[in-house]
Amino acid sequence: MTGATQDNLEDTVWMEHEAFIDRIPRWVAMTFLFVAVVAIWDLVTRLGWVSAIILPTPAETFFDLIFVGSNLMSGGYMLTALWTTTLTVFYGFLIAVAIGFSLGVLVGETKFGERAVMPYLVAIDTMPKVAFAPLFIAWLGFDIASKVALAAFIATFPIVVATAAGLYAATENERMLFKSIGASRMQTLVQLKLPTGLPYIFTGLKIAAVGVMAGAITGEFLGGGKGFGALIRQSASQLDTPRVFALILYLSLLGLALYFTVVWAQRRFVFWNKSDGPGGKA
Amino acid sequence: MAESRTASTESATQDAWPIYEIKRLSKTYARHNVTALSGVELTINKGEFVSVIGSSGCGKSTLLKIMAGLLPPTTGRVTLEGQPVTGPSTHIGMMFQQATLLPWKTTIENVVLPIAIREGRSAAKAAHSRGMALLELVGLGEFAEAYPGELSGGMAQRASICRMLVSDPSMLLLDEPFSALDELTRDFMNMELQRICAERQATTFLVTHSLDEAVILSDRILVMKSRPGRIVEDVRIDLPRPRTLEMVNTPYFGEIISHIRGLLGKEAHE
Numbered sequence: 001m002t003g004a005t006q007d008n009l010e011d012t013v014w015m016e017h018e019a020f021i022d023r024i025p026r027w028v029a030m031t032f033l034f035v036a037v038v039a040i041w042d043l044v045t046r047l048g049w050v051s052a053i054i055l056p057t058p059a060e061t062f063f064d065l066i067f068v069g070s071n072l073m074s075g076g077y078m079l080t081a082l083w084t085t086t087l088t089v090f091y092g093f094l095i096a097v098a099i100g101f102s103l104g105v106l107v108g109e110t111k112f113g114e115r116a117v118m119p120y121l122v123a124i125d126t127m128p129k130v131a132f133a134p135l136f137i138a139w140l141g142f143d144i145a146s147k148v149a150l151a152a153f154i155a156t157f158p159i160v161v162a163t164a165a166g167l168y169a170a171t172e173n174e175r176m177l178f179k180s181i182g183a184s185r186m187q188t189l190v191q192l193k194l195p196t197g198l199p200y201i202f203t204g205l206k207i208a209a210v211g212v213m214a215g216a217i218t219g220e221f222l223g224g225g226k227g228f229g230a231l232i233r234q235s236a237s238q239l240d241t242p243r244v245f246a247l248i249l250y251l252s253l254l255g256l257a258l259y260f261t262v263v264w265a266q267r268r269f270v271f272w273n274k275s276d277g278p279g280g281k282a
Numbered sequence: 283m284a285e286s287r288t289a290s291t292e293s294a295t296q297d298a299w300p301i302y303e304i305k306r307l308s309k310t311y312a313r314h315n316v317t318a319l320s321g322v323e324l325t326i327n328k329g330e331f332v333s334v335i336g337s338s339g340c341g342k343s344t345l346l347k348i349m350a351g352l353l354p355p356t357t358g359r360v361t362l363e364g365q366p367v368t369g370p371s372t373h374i375g376m377m378f379q380q381a382t383l384l385p386w387k388t389t390i391e392n393v394v395l396p397i398a399i400r401e402g403r404s405a406a407k408a409a410h411s412r413g414m415a416l417l418e419l420v421g422l423g424e425f426a427e428a429y430p431g432e433l434s435g436g437m438a439q440r441a442s443i444c445r446m447l448v449s450d451p452s453m454l455l456l457d458e459p460f461s462a463l464d465e466l467t468r469d470f471m472n473m474e475l476q477r478i479c480a481e482r483q484a485t486t487f488l489v490t491h492s493l494d495e496a497v498i499l500s501d502r503i504l505v506m507k508s509r510p511g512r513i514v515e516d517v518r519i520d521l522p523r524p525r526t527l528e529m530v531n532t533p534y535f536g537e538i539i540s541h542i543r544g545l546l547g548k549e550a551h552e
């Protein structure tokens with residue numbers, strides 16, 4: 001109601017400006033970075049700035065990738081080694097989940113666990129766990145068992161901590177609600193605290209998935225055996241750096257597979273929680 | 283379970299019998315040695331709507347939790363329908379400031395949660411139709427299969443009303459149930475609450491820090507003061523029922539408000 005309207009003025013058009021990096025598709029950005037890194041890598045090796053023993057050329061690495069890949073495809077000795085490491089990682093992860101989850105529930109749900117068990121777990125967790133590898137080898141021998149033990153040992157702690165934290169995550173109101181409708185302790189645990197804690201638990205599982213790989217390979221470095229870690233060490237001692245690079249790349253596929261299995265499970269089971277942690281949106 | 287022996291809705295104070303009796307109640311929290319309540323005497327009659335008002339920290343929630351059997355009193359006696367309160371009871375329905383719906387359950391599953399906990403899954407399944415009827419009653423029928431993440435604050439709180447009512451409690455204990463909602467939604471919810479309480483002839487105990495809300499809804503308002511938490515006055519509200527939001531503009535309403543403000547003194551914070 002201001003009397004004279006000014007319809008003869010032009011409407012304002014205000015386009016929101018989108019940053020350049022937001023406008024290019026993700027795969028283009030990733031490809032660009034990849035090409036740039038390989039180009040620099042190639043340049044550095046071509047100009048002889050770094051010795052070929054330390055850093056092989058991209059081409060050498062690529063041919064070794066093909067070689068190792070064809071060996072894996074044709075079911076050669078490398079596939080056997082990869083399978084051994086896969087089993088180690090798989091068993092290690094299973095054991096870590098079982099023990100980590102149980103200890104986590106003990107710590108998160110009982111006063112005894114919180115008061116008496118947790119301080120010891122924290123103390124052990126601060127130790128460099130790889131230092132236990134010789135012990136595991138002495139106890140369990142040079143077979144897969146000692147590697148499984150080390151892998152599980154490293155991966156257990158993040159699961160314990162995450163599970164315990166998850167069990168604390170239910171709010172005071174939610175606990176009161178369950179109390180007021182007469183829920184037993186078990187019902188409160190299973191139907192309130194565990195589901196509430198699932199996002200935390202999955203975060204722990206992701207950390208454990210990374211740790212279990214590190215544990216398995218460290219075990220194979222230190223304890224020999226027939227796994228992929230032994231192959232890597234062998235090639236490294238022969239100064240066959242391109243082969244080492246190729247082996248590491250294939251090994252990382254195993255780690256990625258485990259990691260994204262966990263991410264997939266999280267999406268499937270924690271469907272109500274949209275924000276998944278780092279790596280969840282890859 | 284709500285036995286409707288008498289059909290007296292207009293005046294709950296005549297021929298009504300005490301449903302809650304609280305005598306010489308005090309509560310001291312072991313932690314920090316806080317005396318949250320001291321010398322509380324309170325009788326609530328069948329069908330009454332009683333509100334408690336007082337500054338935050340004066341012990342309102344503590345009183346409500348003790349009445350609900352969620353917290354043991356330090357001294358004193360609390361009886362519900364003649365029985366000492368020793369733990370949660372199926373006769374009591376509760377609501378909190380947050381809706382606290384479980385995000386991994388659908389709205390209808392949340393509504394029948396008390397049945398699922400007390401009587402198991404199959405009983406909860408069987409109670410779905412009852413839950414649906416309650417959801418229809420508060421206008422959430424089409425959201426029965428939605429997850430709480432899709433509900434607005436007001437809708438979530440309406441769903442939690444249904445959850446409270448699903449086991450047909452005769453006593454409702456509400457701890458600032460609508461204080462997290464915006465004012466318009468809150469007015470609407472208060473009218474819904476009045477309608478539901480009248481329909482079921484439920485007895486209601488409401489903790490609030492909104493004076494208007496307390497006066498519009500209540501038969502009695504208990505004014506509490508803190509340190510130690512105690513009831514300083516029991517104010518009777520003689521407005522006709524059903525109450526409407528327009529009553530806020532009557533002189534009587536204004537008198538009561540200023541009377542209670544005076545009682546709360548410096549502790550009031552509206």
Ligand SMILES: Nc1ncnc2c1ncn2[C@@H]1O[C@H](COP(=O)(O)OP(=O)(O)O)[C@@H](O)[C@H]1O
Pocket residue numbers: 311312313314316317318336337338339340341342343344345
């Ligand atoms: N679990 C508890 N432990 C120790 N002190 C508490 C606890 N709960 C409440 N209190 C104290 O008791 C007093 C009353 O609290 P509460 O009943 O929550 O007040 P209100 O609901 O009126 O805001 C406050 O001083 C509060 O700090």
Ligand SMILES: [Mg+2]
Pocket residue numbers: 342343344457
């Ligand atoms: Mg409170």
